[in-house]
Amino acid sequence: MIDSMADDAEKIPDKAGRLGIVARYIVALVFLVLFAIAVLLIGGAVSYIIYNYYPRYASYIPYVVAGVKAVLGLVGAYVVYKVLLTVVDAYERKDLGKNELIKLALRVLLYIALVSIVLVSFGHPLGISLSQALAGGAIGGIIIGLAVQTIATAVLAGFLISTSRTMVPGELLMIHSTTLGDITCRVIRVSMLFTEVMSQYGNRMRLPNGLLLSSTTFAKLRSNDTFSYPLQIVLNADVPAEKVAKRAGALLEKDFKEMKHTLPQIYLSAKGAGTNTFTVIISFNNFTDVNPLVDYANKAFDDAYWSLKK
Secondary structure (H helix, E strand, O other): OHHHHHHHHOOOOOHHHHHHHHHHHHHHHHHHHHHHHHHHHHHHHHHHHHHHHOHHHHHHHHHHHHHHHHHHHHHHHHHHHHHHHHHHHHOOOOOHHHHHHHHHHHHHHHHHHHHHHHHHHHHHHHOOOHHHHHHHHHHHHHHHHHHOHHHHHHHHHHHHHHHOOOOOOOOEEEEEEOOOEEEEEEEEEEOOOEEEEEEOOOOEEEEEHHHHHHOEEEEEOEEOOEEEEEEEEEEEOOOOHHHHHHHHHHHHHHHHHHHOOOOOEEEEEEEOOOEEEEEEEEEEOOHHHHHHHHHHHHHHHHHHHHHHHO
């Protein structure tokens, strides 16, 4: 399912899809023209009715006209925003971080447009100038900027992780982080703030992009057409390492042949004062095979060690 999601992300709109996008642009333009006409007609009609039939309410005409302009302007801005989002989604590829960044920029522009429409519509009747609002907003912008610093860092981290192809949906990775620990996982989705993964134990996790970028190393498990998982096994050095490796290899050969898996490679990777560290390179095709194969390897070395020790 995840691989199919990754394949769908690679699709680029065909000719019919591009024509559909052009049609959306035309519809959005027609809506904007209709909104502009509606503002003139409805605003003028309301002003005429109040001035001629309800003259005692003539002082409220600027507020009524401003309200009509604001409502239609907000609707028009939202329509344009939704049209642009559909275009971004239509051209979505594996580069999900860039897509999410564009969506974030569109949301920010929408908020700016909405606030500007309200200020332009109601500023003059209420005696508020746009320059004064912008000057006051500069101070508020500093406060908001400090408050969203963490979010901005996470968004930038997600963008860098996805554009560098470090984490791609469907890829298998070993993640080593000083904060998150060691995680073997399949990447599901890279969003603005979090990266969603599935661990080898089947649980889904959402990892903050900021932590992934700042204190994490990544190791891809893909090796040509298969995947390789390095398993380290530490045993006491009171039994010769060569004999343990030989006997464990014989046990694993029997088990792996029965399961029709590629035989693992065994190395004595480190030797300390009182311990021997073995590295077992396990090859597999399906992510769900990792846990059973690791279980067989651990049990084989445990059996080999205790049988030799006795």
